[in-house]
Amino acid sequence: MPVPVLSSETVSAIRLTVELAAITTAILLFIGTPIAWWLARSRAWWKEAVATVVALPLVLPPTVLGFYLLVALGPSGPGGALAGLWGGRTLAFTFEGLVIGSVIYSMPFVVQPIRNAFEAMGERPMEVAATLRASPARAFWSVALPLARPGFLTGAVLGFAHTVGEFGVVLMIGGNIPGETKVLSVAIYDYVETLRWGEANLLAAGMAAFAFIVILTMTIVEKRVARSGD
Amino acid sequence: MKPLRMLAAGLAALVLSGAQAALAADTNIAVAANFTEAAKEIAAAFKEKTGEAAILSFGSTGQLYTQISQGAPFEIFLAADDARPVKAVKEGYGVEGTEFTYAIGKIVLWSTDAGLIAGEETLKAGDFDKLAIANPQTAPYGAAAVEAMKAIGVYAALEPKIVQGNNIAQTFQFVQTGNAELGFVALSQIAGKSEGSRWEVPADLYTPIRQDAVLLKKGEESSGAKAFLDFLRGPEAGAIIEKYGYGTAAGS
Incomplete structure (x- = not known):
């Protein structure tokens, strides 16, 4: 087999994938934190129902999400209305559409670890902060967030990695546009289907190595954090 | 037990x-x-x-x-x-x-919008946002669509508007759901339909x-x-x- 070189197509797929995963992770940390905080502290009887909705993408086939997203992003759905604001007619086949899909798809992977970290912390630190006359906001920023840091780290890493590994949803709503929606997993699929196995091999091996490093690093970091917490 | x-x-x-x-x-x-x-x-x-x-x-x-x-x-x-x-x-x-x-097989340019497609001119005018075709590398209908666009001389201009279906069925679905305004589909897929607008691509524009x-x-x-x-x-x-x-x- 000839030694495959990274084609410009491949390079653009890699860049696009990293961008998508980074933006998705940033958005998820931003909106996932208040959700996780609420899920960890609220005593509302229906909070587990909300937690279940957040967790649904864990078990739903990507085709279910892909189908609903395709309709929702399209011209007769809310996505089409949103796109109309800047003169578009659909959010399907756009990078923005992929971001929306990825945020929903990867949300449980970010919210769950952060919620766990908030819960593990217990009520005590916030109470102590309150007796020291810290405002709830101040206590949140300077007490809760630092204490929950391992949860944020795990959530961010898992959210990023899971978005990189997304395939079914992108295949259904992406339209395979180079530089816009053709992410790594779809590029690999394309290479396999067109029998360009040299390139497929290279990317697939890269993805496997990436996943290995991510999971191994996280396990090591978690162990170290657990030990330093003793 | x-x-x-x-x-x-x-x-x-x-x-x-x-x-x-x-x-x-x-x-x-x-x-x-x-x-x-x-x-x-x-x-x-x-x-x-x-x-x-x-x-x-x-x-x-x-x-x-x-x-x-x-x-x-x-x-x-x-x-x-x-x-x-x-x-x-x-x-x-x-x-x-x-x-x-x-x-x-025959390819046809198709839209659910009855007023959109007038013929070859529609492609030349390019007055649309997204044009769906099947992946030309895996689907012969996609390759024929590219060939026809090249024959008319509009491929370079339209390329940024192209979205690819994984096969001709997905391409049809993109157009049917309105996510793409128009697309090159197989004539067989719309043989039983009368709605929308269409242009049957002349056979001399692509290899049969x-x-x-x-x-x-x-x-x-x-x-x-x-x-x-x-x-x-x-x-x-x-x-x-x-x-x-x-x-x-x-x-x-």
Whole structure:
């Protein structure tokens, strides 16, 4: 087999994938934190129902999400209305559409670890902060967030990695546009289907190595954090 | 524990015998996505006539070919081009001398919007946001669409607006849902529709899409597979094929 070189197509797929995963992770940390905080502290009887909705993408086939997203992003759905604001007619086949899909798809992977970290912390630190006359906001920023840091780290890493590994949803709503929606997993699929196995091999091996490093690093970091917490 | 185990063993035996029976009688056929509707009707007519069942799997021609090369249990391959059946024979997956053209495909530019497509001018004006085609690398209908756009001289201008369906069925779905305003689909997919607007791309703008069938090595000994291929060549299947907007080697 000839030694495959990274084609410009491949390079653009890699860049696009990293961008998508980074933006998705940033958005998820931003909106996932208040959700996780609420899920960890609220005593509302229906909070587990909300937690279940957040967790649904864990078990739903990507085709279910892909189908609903395709309709929702399209011209007769809310996505089409949103796109109309800047003169578009659909959010399907756009990078923005992929971001929306990825945020929903990867949300449980970010919210769950952060919620766990908030819960593990217990009520005590916030109470102590309150007796020291810290405002709830101040206590949140300077007490809760630092204490929950391992949860944020795990959530961010898992959210990023899971978005990189997304395939079914992108295949259904992406339209395979180079530089816009053709992410790594779809590029690999394309290479396999067109029998360009040299390139497929290279990317697939890269993805496997990436996943290995991510999971191994996280396990090591978690162990170290657990030990330093003793 | 014991009754449970007996039940499990009984169930397993039942399932296995069922699978055995299915293996003996049914013919697994890989069908290019554009031929979906026609193939279903042909399989139904085939079953009515012979009592034998044909199990159809749909996908893009490239995708199906990859699966065949990896030992997929198909006995017949109905491709959307005449290159891959030849390749299948050359690489040892197909039975030599069994290839024949079962249909000649036509592409059509189609939109659900009744006022959108006037003809070639619509492509030249380019007054739309997204144009759907099938992936030209795996789907012959996508390759034909690219060829036609190049022939008209609009491909370079339209390229940024193109979205690719993974096969012609997904391409059709993109247009049907309105996510793309228009797209190049197979004439067979809209043969029964009257709504929307369309432009049948003149045959001189692209190489005719000769869709070839081939008997695969897995079906070499199967009487069902041979019977299906004979049926596909026959006048009843031919009438169905023409009804869906294809040309046939005999008819055109």
